[in-house]
Amino acid sequence: MSNTAQAPTPPPSGGRTAHPDHLGHVIFITASAAMGGFLFGYDSSVINGAVEAIRDRYDIGSGTLAQVIAIALIGCAIGAATAGRIADRIGRIRCMQISAVLFAVSAVGSALPFALWDLALWRIIGGFAIGMASVIGPAYIAEVAPAAYRGRLGSFQQAAIVIGIAISQLVNYGILQLADGDQRGEIGGLEAWQWMLGVMVVPAVLYGMLSFAIPESPRFLISVGKIDRAKEVLAEVEGQGVDLDHRVAEIDRAMRSEHKSTFKDLLVAGGRFKLLPIVWVGIGLSVFQQLVGINVAFYYSATLWQSVGIDPSSSFFYSFTTSIINIIGTVIAMVLVDRVGRKPLALVGSVGMAIALAFEAWAFSADLVDGKLPTTEGVVALVAAHVFVLFFALSWGVVVWVFLGEMFPNRIRAAALGVAASAQWIANWAITASFPSLADWNLSGTYIIYTVFAVLSIPFVLRYVKETKGKALEEMG
Helix, strand or coil: CCCCCCCCCCCCCCCCCCCHHHHHHHHHHHHHHCHHHHHHHHHHHHHHHCHHHHHHHHCCCHHHHHHHHHCHHHHHHHHHHHHHHHHHHHCHHHHHHHHHHHHHHHHHHHHCCCCHHHHHHHHHHHHHHHHHHHHHHHHHHHHHCCHHHHHHHHHHHHHHHHHHHHHHHHHHHHHHHHCCCCCCCEECCEEHHHHHHHCCHHHHHHHHHHHCCCCCCHHHHHHCCCHHHHHHHHHHHHCCCCCHHHHHHHHHHHHHHCCCCCHHHHECCCCCCCECHHHHHHHHHHHHHHHCCHHHHHHCHHHHHHHCCCCHHHHHHHHHHHHHHHHHHHHHHHHHCCCCCHHHHHHHHHHHHHHHHHHHHHHHCCCCECCECCHHHHHHHHHHHHHHHHHHHCCHHHHHHHHHHHCCCHHHHHHHHHHHHHHHHHHHHHHHHHHHHHHHHHHHHHHHHHHHHHHHHHHHHHHHCCCCCCCCHHHCC
16 A cells, blocks of 8 residues: 555444345445545556666666656645545545546556656556545445444455555566566567556446446435435435434434534644644654555565566566565454554554564675575565565554544544645655665665664554544544
C-alpha cells in the first residue's frame, strides 16, 4: 500500500441501521466506491513489474530510476491535499469520475511514453488520481454507510487496496509468462512492461462506469440545498422507515457545528511553530510506518530478487505471493483491532518486523555464488520477506490509520490528519527514492537501517502512544 492511504472524514453523528433488504444495495454502493481503493493499490504497485525494463529501455542509473518511480508520490500528495476541497465544490461522485479519467489517462500514457520525461509526467498524473482516491473513497463510504455497519463497510477501502496490489502482481506475472519471461519481450507490438502499465485502463473504466450507478452523498446534497434528493438517497441506504426529515436536520446540524480546524490549531498556545505533543505522536506513527521499508516490498521486490540471482519469472511470482500474505495480514488486523486493541497489535508488529528485517539483512550479507545467494541465505531471505509483510499488514498497515482517525481531539482532527498524512507521503518518498542507490551501496546495510527503525518504533509506541480502543472520539484530548 503503498499502504498510505486513507483515513475517513468523521461522519455526522446518529444514523440508523439499514433494513436487511437495503443492505445488499448499500454493499453494492460501498464496493463501487471502494474501486478507487483497488486502483490506489493497483497503480501504486504495478510499477514493480516495469522497474528493470525501464532501467534497460532508457539506460539510466539507480538515482534517475528512483526519481521516476518515486515521482508519482508528488502527485499523490497534491491529489490528497486538494481532493477534499474539490469534493466539497463539485461532489463526491464527480471527484470519483475525475479520478477514474486520470487513472485511465495515466495508464495509456505510461504504456506509450515518447521518452523518460513524459513517463514521469504520466506517473505524476496517476499519483494525483491515487491521492484523490485515498481521500474520496473513505469519506464517501463513511457518509452513506448506516451507523450499524459503518466500521465493516469502511474496511472495504483497505481490503480493496491490498487486493489491488495482489491483482497487479498477478497480472504482471501473467504478462511476463506471455513474453517468455522477458520484461522487454514483445507482445502485439508492445513490450511486456508497457502492457503491465497499460492494463490498468480496464479497472479505471470500470470504476468510471460504476460511479454513474451510485448516488451522491446525502451530506453533499444537503450542503448544496438538494434536500429532496438527499432524502431519496437516505431512503435508499437506510430504509423507508427512517424519519427522513429528522435525519436531514441531524446531518445539517452536525455540518453547521463542525469546527474547520487549521494549522494554527495544532500549535501550542503562545508557541511559534511549536506543534502540540499529540500531533508529533501522529507524525511519528506515520513516519515509522514508512521507514521500516514496507514500500520496497511493493515497488521494488521484483528488482530486489533479481539482484540476488532469482530469475524474472520467479521474482514476479514471489511479488504476487507477498501480496497474498499482505491480504491475509490485513484480514487478521481487521478481525483483531477491536478485540485486542491498537497498541498491542502495533507492538507485536514492530517486534515481528524487526526480527524478519534482521534475518533479511543477514541473508543479504552473504557473498553471491554465480550471481545468486547461497541456498540457505536465499531461503531465509524469501521466508523473512514474507514474514515481514505479514507482521506489517496485521499491525502497522491498519492500526496507524485507526489511531490517526481516533487519537486527535475533535477540534484539531482534520488538520492533524492532514499533517500526519503529509508526513507519511514524505517518508514514503524518502524510502522509495533512496532504495535503488542504497541497494547499490550495500543491500544488507539498507536492511539494517530498516531494522533499526522497526526496533525504535517499539519504545516510541510504549512511551508515547495511548490506546484508543473503546474510547469515544469526544474523550480524546
